[in-house]
Amino acid sequence: MKRRDFIKFSALAATAAQASRIEGVKQTIFDNKKVFGANRFGTFWANLNSSQIVSVSEFEGDKFPNTMNYSLPDSVQNENRVLYPMVRKSYLKAKGAAKSELRGKDEFVRVSWDVALDLAAKALKENFDKYGAEAIYGECYWWGGSGKVSWGRTVAHRMLKVLGGYVEESGDYSTGAGLVIMPHVLGGSAVYDAPTKWKAIVKNAKNVVFWGTDPIVTNQISSVPPTHDGYVGMQELKKSDIKTYSVNVMVNDTARYYGSENIIVRPNTDTALIIGMCHYLFTNNLYDEEFIKK
Known part of the structure; x- marks a missing residue:
């Protein structure tokens, strides 16, 4: 390349780069958006730039915003996400189940949605026809x-x-046993009934027992987008003089927060502990007979 041509090319490249930077600055300045969102962790504001989530801000109506939502930019835009239908190579070649010994080893190849849906429909039809x-x-x-x-x-x-x-x-995977047992204990499913409010607990309870539960952790999420109002009541319990106990296999976050007295049990033995306590109360006539009759 001649010196004159080199200088001319460099000048054009510099001009193009400068224009690109200006355009980039314009896009950065003028393409910011704030979008309201909600998920299992709670409600939030997603701050977008050029359709990318750059950060997450807390929603004003959330009493205790869940910090797990701060990971949204990475979880939504992470390069490890599967963006397209993928099929095992041997399955695709046979248009159905093939070489099951290659599961976990076989290469996955990208296919169109039409191909993926056709394969799924074919597999369903074959199993319906063969087995019912x-x-x-x-x-x-x-x-x-x-x-x-x-x-x-x-x-x-x-x-x-x-x-x-x-x-x-039948029932569900989370509370299957509870749905079967609790109607015989309390006369209703209990597990999906509205729980006693923390305000009522703080007002009336002498002791609170956290049995195999860690609400400081589990109340962060919900089957519907939570606004974490329960944490307000949990703070009120903390301020009270009510003694708390924790029956668990370990000292968990809730027990540490309340400074609970810990009753550590071996895994899967808490039911045996319940039965033993009930037997002691019954044989020593230490239970409220009229209440049990109701």
């Missing part, structure tokens, strides 16, 4: 989506009913 609806377990993770119209579980149920039916679970 009773061979189709039609459940999927409940917390997999928010809302009801496009909720994955509901949509899957609708489709499988159209195809001929499916096997549905």
